[in-house]
Amino acid sequence: MRDRHRRTRRLTLLCAALFLLLLGTAAPASAHAALRATDPADGTVLRTAPQQLTLTFTESVGLLTDSFRVYDPHNHRLRTGPAEHATDGSDTARVSLPAKLATGTYTVAWRVVSADSHPVSGALTFSVGRRTATTAPPAPGTTENPATAALYNIARCLAYLSVAVLLGTAAFVAYCRPPKTAPLRTPALAAAWTLLAATTALFVLRTPYEEGTAPTLSVSSLTHTATTRPGALLLARLALLLLAAAAVALLRFRRRRLPRRTTLMVAAALSLPLALTWTAAEHASAGIQVPLAITSATLHLLAMAAWLGGLAALLRTLQRTASEPAALPLSVPVRFSRLAFASVTVLVLTGVYQSWRGLGSWQALTDTTYGRTLLAKLAAVTALLLAAACSRTWTTRVVRARATAATAPARIPEPATGPPLPPEPPAPPAHPPYPLLRRSVLAEAAVSVLVLALTTLLTSTVPGRAATEAAARTGTPTAGLPTASVSTIPFDLGTPGGHGKVQITLDPGRVGRTSVQAVVYGPDGGLSTVPELRVTLTLAAQRIGPLDTRVTDRGGYWATDSFDLPLPGTWTMKATVRTSDIDQVTVSAPVRVTR
Numbered sequence: 001m002r003d004r005h006r007r008t009r010r011l012t013l014l015c016a017a018l019f020l021l022l023l024g025t026a027a028p029a030s031a032h033a034a035l036r037a038t039d040p041a042d043g044t045v046l047r048t049a050p051q052q053l054t055l056t057f058t059e060s061v062g063l064l065t066d067s068f069r070v071y072d073p074h075n076h077r078l079r080t081g082p083a084e085h086a087t088d089g090s091d092t093a094r095v096s097l098p099a100k101l102a103t104g105t106y107t108v109a110w111r112v113v114s115a116d117s118h119p120v121s122g123a124l125t126f127s128v129g130r131r132t133a134t135t136a137p138p139a140p141g142t143t144e145n146p147a148t149a150a151l152y153n154i155a156r157c158l159a160y161l162s163v164a165v166l167l168g169t170a171a172f173v174a175y176c177r178p179p180k181t182a183p184l185r186t187p188a189l190a191a192a193w194t195l196l197a198a199t200t201a202l203f204v205l206r207t208p209y210e211e212g213t214a215p216t217l218s219v220s221s222l223t224h225t226a227t228t229r230p231g232a233l234l235l236a237r238l239a240l241l242l243l244a245a246a247a248v249a250l251l252r253f254r255r256r257r258l259p260r261r262t263t264l265m266v267a268a269a270l271s272l273p274l275a276l277t278w279t280a281a282e283h284a285s286a287g288i289q290v291p292l293a294i295t296s297a298t299l300h301l302l303a304m305a306a307w308l309g310g311l312a313a314l315l316r317t318l319q320r321t322a323s324e325p326a327a328l329p330l331s332v333p334v335r336f337s338r339l340a341f342a343s344v345t346v347l348v349l350t351g352v353y354q355s356w357r358g359l360g361s362w363q364a365l366t367d368t369t370y371g372r373t374l375l376a377k378l379a380a381v382t383a384l385l386l387a388a389a390c391s392r393t394w395t396t397r398v399v400r401a402r403a404t405a406a407t408a409p410a411r412i413p414e415p416a417t418g419p420p421l422p423p424e425p426p427a428p429p430a431h432p433p434y435p436l437l438r439r440s441v442l443a444e445a446a447v448s449v450l451v452l453a454l455t456t457l458l459t460s461t462v463p464g465r466a467a468t469e470a471a472a473r474t475g476t477p478t479a480g481l482p483t484a485s486v487s488t489i490p491f492d493l494g495t496p497g498g499h500g501k502v503q504i505t506l507d508p509g510r511v512g513r514t515s516v517q518a519v520v521y522g523p524d525g526g527l528s529t530v531p532e533l534r535v536t537l538t539l540a541a542q543r544i545g546p547l548d549t550r551v552t553d554r555g556g557y558w559a560t561d562s563f564d565l566p567l568p569g570t571w572t573m574k575a576t577v578r579t580s581d582i583d584q585v586t587v588s589a590p591v592r593v594t595r
Helices: 002-026 146-176 185-209 219-226 229-254 260-279 290-320 330-357 369-407 434-458 464-474
Strands: 035-041 051-058 068-071 092-096 104-114 119-128 485-491 499-507 512-521 532-537 545-546 560-565 569-578 584-593
Touching: 002 512, 035 119, 035 369, 035 532, 051 290, 051 369, 119 185, 146 260, 146 290, 146 330, 185 290, 219 229, 219 512, 219 560, 229 260, 260 290, 330 532, 369 434, 434 485, 485 584, 499 569, 499 584, 512 532, 532 560, 545 569
Parallel strands: none
Antiparallel strands: 035 051, 051 092, 068 104, 104 119, 485 499, 499 512, 512 560, 532 545, 532 569, 569 584
16 A cells, blocks of 8 residues: 555656646747737838837736837947836837937837736837848747746746645635544645745746846845736735744644634635735736626636645545545545535636637637637546546445435344245445545546646636737737748859848738838848849739739849739749849749738
8 A cells, every 4th residue: 555655656746747847848828918009010111210119009018127129220229218108008118219210120129018917029120211131030939038937837837736735625624524634734734835935936036037037036126026016916925825824833832723614714714815816917907807807717716726626635535544444434525526516617607708708709719829728728627527527426326325225114024934035135335435436536636737737828828819809900810020921032043152042021921012122142141232133923823923023122122112912822932133144043932921
């Protein structure tokens, strides 16, 4: 029996380590605030230099000390004013630009914090007078520090796991009334200490996580975190945990044992504000119907903890009482079955509302990352419900067997001269077959870990409603990214020094009026001037083309501002590059055009 428990603990630790490693090394998820509009618009050419840059998002955002970085055509960073909210509201951020801007293309990299505490970043370009060759804007994904993101994600996962175990164990003890010998004090204390450590780590890592920098510990970063709403909620969580720890320590010092009803009231009083420290900083805190959403998310979190955390408490109780079945009354699994049924009912009702609020449409269920992750969670929850149904069926059968045995009429012996007595029915077992229940509960616990992992991923994924709204306003599937389609095609004339590449940009890369810019790079990677460049587009599937873009030399690069793309699809882009009177080459590459 000891070898079995040892193997079980080792397997559990191995699964937890692999899960945390997978979560920590996963790519950063999309943030929740989507870019709605910019002024100047991305990729536009302005006659006069703008005085300020304004970004409008789908929800309110928080600003950082380095929210905007503006680079001139020579890739030198400009000195700008401090980032601030516009008078329109907290969903609009702006920064003042220098009074005089030289002619050329400017690159803007921005980073803000969405209302649900997740940082979001992106880049855009605008030109003054004319477009010039410039370095490609940095991709938003590269602004994350891998070490900080991994540590922060691991701390968030540990916080979810520990709060589920802590609140679930409290609900299990208060309602299911396990025997006093049940070994639940150790996991409850371990969950409490883990939650305290994970919350402290989240508070320390909050500022580096927002700014995308390496993990650091400084007074300025801690002070900044304390002034933000997520930081204040983390401090409130720490205060609640310390308050609960002080109360427990005081009772142990006085050697007093509280009545069960008082314990239940204290646990409920602490559980509600503790759950609010999550829901007031996640999806529910932004978007539509915020008060109702926070209420629903809080009930969802408490029900999840009561079910999954109580499941872990029941599993540990079954394992420790396996050698002495008489030590575990049948009323314990029966009461937990009722608690689980009530929790599942709350989870279904609140989950349906939160899914509708997060998705916004049926199409978002398959077209967005949030929807696909939600489908995966629903599949895992379905498997969890099937395992729970097995446990509930076992409990129902045992209870009915006990009730039948208790209500069976007493047999009256017949005279010796009468007919022979029928064989007596088998007596019910003295103790229920708990090993069957233990295997079923173990399967539930294994699937519940996957459910918690998918829940953590959902809280780090842009809701489908926000992604759809941003796509409808900007015409792109992913908000915050440049709308231009950039293709780089290498060429080789077969002569010494006759190789290089041509970079062609369709801005925007979708149906309708678009601008085309082409830059030729020489063998050394620098800009190269050529006497002639021709760019055509052909859609072979619809027998359209070749369409000549009619790009003209703009002094270092070739461009046109009025080219029409009639249909979406995969077009073939051909570039004819002539470097001298006799040296010429034509190269091609596919390019995707969207609606």
